[in-house]
């Protein structure tokens with residue numbers, strides 16, 4: 001039985017269909033992350049699960065029960081949303097225990113629950129303060145604590161860390177991960193932060209225009225995207241899309257990339273990555289997808305024996321990030337981004353010998369942007 005099941009849920013606001021038959025089953029203890037561009041319907045879906053907005057059609061089941069027409073309080077969920085509001089006149093202790101009081105939890109149990117989450121979120125020393133005496137990050141913890149004081153069937157988090165500065169986000173992210181590992185709770189979590197999605201999720205649902213394009217493990221959505229949208233959405237810097245023509249035949253497919261003022265670049269497509277659909281696309285325009293980390297600087301010590309397909313390009317920009325260097329270089333009609341090691345010494349305008357790991361490349365049909373191989 002799923003902890004949470006969304007069955008063909010639609011939501012219209014007036015004439016706008018914001019959710020288009022979304023179906024999703026979330027296992028007990030699973031950490032599911034929803035990602036997608038702004039306005040694609042993530043919060044609408046969360047509000048529908050929470051019962052804050054009625055659905056237009058479809059059903060929502062929590063722990064096997066149809067809760068579609070139940071109030072938020074009857075659904076046994078706890079939420080932390082982006083615009084969390086604390087009660088300004090109450091102390092932290094009061095804020096955390098208020099919801100429990102409303103649920104008629106006896107005083108001794110309430111106090112124990114407050115101690116437990118204060119300990120968990122390392123905020124025992126803050127319990128007697130008012131929200132106005134807390135930093136933004138501390139307030140965020142209180143909002144989190146208020147949700148975690150309960151043990152609901154499902155937690156819903158809608159961009160809970162988006163108001164925090166970078167350092168605090170990272171700390172809170174680790175804390176949420178630890179909490180999930182320790183408590184094994186079922187969580188649906190919306191974020192627009194790539195790293196949050198990749199590090200926290202058991203599975204990621206990528207949404208666009210009111211529907212789910214792909215649902216899979218972080219590894220699946222990152223390395224095996226269903227289409228160009230998912231491929232381009234996941235990862236930072238984004239996957240490079242390179243216009244190419246597919247040539248050859250099974251066993252010897254290759255990609256021809258026309259680059260202005262240079263000879264055409266021809267990259268053999270790895271045999272083990274061939275798909276039957278490629279045969280029909282010979283002679284057509286395709287899009288080669290290469291992530292920045294699929295490039296590497298040619299290692300001269302290996303005397304050309306390194307893995308990967310060699311290529312060379314004139315570097316236009318070199319951007320050291322500290323941990324590595326992002327290079328911009330022309331490949332085909334546009335520039336691509338390559339991520340190389342921090343010791344790569346190359347000046348703008350110089351040619352650099354690179355290797356590209358074609359075994360990890362992905363291929364799309366240009367016409368409809370779907371995955372070809």
Ligand SMILES: Nc1ncnc2c1ncn2[C@@H]1O[C@H](COP(=O)(O)OP(=O)(O)O)[C@@H](O)[C@H]1O
Nearest residue numbers: 013014018036037038039040041042043044045
């Ligand atoms: N209460 C509402 N009334 C009318 N339109 C809404 C309402 N809430 C959201 N929308 C619209 O639904 C779409 C999805 O919004 P939302 O779910 O907030 O997106 P996301 O959280 O993915 O950024 C947007 O076009 C938004 O304008």
Ligand SMILES: [Mg+2]
Nearest residue numbers: 042043044158
């Ligand atoms: Mg939103």
